[in-house]
Amino acid sequence: MRIGPCSTALGVLMLAAATPVIAQAQTAAVQFRVPAGPLQTALPLFAAQSGEQILYSTDLVAGRQSPGVNGALRTDQALTALLQGTGLRARRTSANTLVVFDPSARAEATDEAVEIAEVIVTGSLIRGVADGPSPVITVTRDDIDRQGHGTVAQALAALPQNFGGTGNDAAMSNGGDRRGTNSFYASGVNLRGLGSDATLVLVNGRRMAGTGNKGDFADVSTIPTSAVARIDVLLDGASALYGADAVGGVVNIILREDYDGAETRVRYGVTSDGASDEFQIAHTVGGRWSSGSILGTYEYNDRSRLAASERDRANDADLRRFGGADRRRIFSNPGNIVVFDAAAGGYVPTFAIPSGQNGEGLSPSDFIAGQGNLYNHREGLNVLPEQTRHSAYLILNQDLGDRVSVNADVRYGLREFEAVSQGFPTTFTVTAANPYFVSPTGATSHIIAYNFGRDLGNPRIEGRAESLGASIGAKIDLAGSWRLDTYAAYAREHGENSSSNQLNSTFLREALGAIADNPATAYSAPRDGYFNPFADGSNSSPAALAFIGSGWARGVGETTVSSVNALADGSLFTLPAGEAKLAAGVAFRRETFGRCRQPTTSPGATIRPACGRRGIRCR
Structure with a gap:
């Protein structure tokens, strides 16, 4: 719905249109000095000396020779002399405009009536055969x-x-x-x-x-x-x-x-x-x-x-090799331990979860302090x-x-x-209730910035x-x-x-162990396996992934x-x-x-x- 002001309901417009009054040719004599030579060169020189606008097609005058013109003459007379022997003529269309044309190319006159189709003008409420002032x-x-x-x-x-x-x-x-x-x-x-x-x-x-x-x-x-x-x-x-x-x-x-x-x-x-x-x-x-x-x-x-994987510039968010910027994100897999930075206005990574491991048996020293993993969020999406x-x-x-x-x-x-579409990026809190939990600082919980693309696949819409x-x-x-x-x-x-294959945030908390098992669901984290957020790639049970990826949304x-x-x-x-x-x-x-x-x-x-x-x- 357009919620701006309504269109004008009652409009009254006046327009001066139709046939303009054509001014008569200037009668004052002008001193011309245009040497003989190519007409394409003579016409601009003539226009500069006369102060008139001379309209012509480049293709029309190309290859034609002009005898030139010298002396004090009226503009119309001088242009006629300049075009002598070229086969071209000129006619005045306004007070200071002359058009050069080829009379042999003009259509022969006919007594038959020609029906001109009605012209619909965009940008005006008044019928006409010409456009309004706007381009x-x-x-x-x-x-x-x-x-x-x-x-x-x-x-x-x-x-x-x-x-x-x-x-x-x-x-x-x-x-x-x-x-x-x-x-x-x-x-x-x-x-x-x-x-x-x-x-x-x-x-x-x-x-x-x-x-x-x-x-x-x-x-x-x-x-x-x-x-x-x-x-x-x-x-x-x-x-x-x-x-x-x-x-x-x-x-x-x-x-x-x-x-x-x-x-x-x-x-x-x-x-x-x-x-x-x-x-x-x-x-x-x-x-x-x-x-x-x-x-x-x-x-x-x-x-x-058209899959992004078919195009180098569309498949990778790191565009530095093309002279662009690195647009990869900290919502990654493997993820990052993050804290909210008020000065930065968002989350910043404090520890990167190491790559090349399955999220089991990590020690605090394995985390990479002061760094963050970056994720190619364009992985798996469609360009078209x-x-x-x-x-x-x-x-x-x-x-x-x-x-x-x-x-x-x-x-x-x-x-x-x-x-x-893109893999689902989010942040979530993981606590010591998760069997895979390891803290590089000895804390009992951490916020992790994560992308579920490699766990759940990309959402389909x-x-x-x-x-x-x-x-x-x-x-x-x-x-x-x-x-x-x-x-x-x-x-x-x-x-x-x-959309299907969406993350269900409530189920994610249950699979992380952050909330108690819900007996109303068929999934049980102690029985079916907890979600592992510390792996490089996906190292969680199929039951846990199916559970947290069961989200969907519909819109009309x-x-x-x-x-x-x-x-x-x-x-x-x-x-x-x-x-x-x-x-x-x-x-x-x-x-x-x-x-x-x-x-x-x-x-x-x-x-x-x-x-x-x-x-x-x-x-």
Whole structure:
């Protein structure tokens, strides 16, 4: 859920647009001294002497020779003389701008009317054929195909303005996303690095529901790539138009709606070493009739996991050999005896448990004072999780007479994922009640910083995410250039995940001997063996490991967005610089966010899920 200020509900905007007034060419004569020679050299010299902006293509002027120009002439006359014999001409497009062009390359005029498709402008509520003042990057369908991107997420991840450190499945899987809120391994957009929750994602101008533990960013991975017409990326903040969740920018994914025919697309990709592959197949079918059109598409995508062990830089947290830092941690195996240091703000090792031994028969002198073991916490994890995705999209357009058109669309996506995360790091207290206990200082207990990856294996996380979006709307042509655009939309994101092979901290204390045996469980430490925290590797009984590794957790999250919008825009009057236009509208939006989490503390017990729900309304 987006919990920032609501979007502007009633907006009144005026824009001076349309045909600008073109100033007349300067009439004052200018002294020119441009020698004959390559036109590519003559044009910059001419621009400097005239004070005008000369626009041309480098390929257009390459290889052409200019006779030069000398004397006091008006700029237009001088440029005509400079281009004499080159086959090129120039035309003025503004008060101080001239464009050089090849007249032979211009299309021949035709008496037939040319229908220009309506342009959807991202970042403005006013219809037009030009973008607004904010920079907009457009990623076309051809761009996606030409660059080999298989998904919308991949196409957006390739933008240099999109920061990939948070809000995507790879960052969540390999531990790079420190926020840790992407519990359903979604793929968001993070423009300017301001956070995925600061970039608003729209589909055909409609809001998507949020995902993750906070429901605060959109998952673009469930949008079928085969349905994409283009993607508009507004790089400036647009909170005045869309709300506080657009402070980093806006991504508007425009889906196809007018296609006649059928097409099937098959794509397969594999890493050079065969460590991971991806398969995609999609089928699209559409039809047109005199007053409308329909289009439907289905897409299947499957990507295998990529293990960190397949990549040197991902498999080892010690990056010094690559010129980086040593990022190994003191939560290790073998572990470290630690104390809390208030000045350091955390635990620091005082003794390292020796390596190369099984934790039996240790003496106090075996511990290494003043040192700490460091553990490669990236051992065994996935760089990319396994993902399987089904996506579908259907849209219908129908004209009802000359002035009214209606449209309806529905979009559904199902994504299943499975990942292997980092071994469980923790601290625990071990006392003399544990038969393996040895103190290098003669104390009766110690705190040990430990990683259970080599005892229990890495935790496994699997789940699914469903995405739904639907809208119905109408466009009504009013008097003059005025149009009323109204629609109702609904979006929902539902995610589920479960993790197994988790550490059960209550059972760990029992296996350490820190608390008495619980007769309600099948495990008994004196009978089945205590957990041994002093070994290098794992030297505990299978029963003890199965007992402490029986933890699991389940989570469910759901976010919805319901909205009703009406917007009218058109021309008010004409000014010397163009038409003054007005856009006015009303909007109502309601968002809900709910999340439940159910961890286990003992097998067989009924654990009541911890749930929360919140809603917000905007008018």
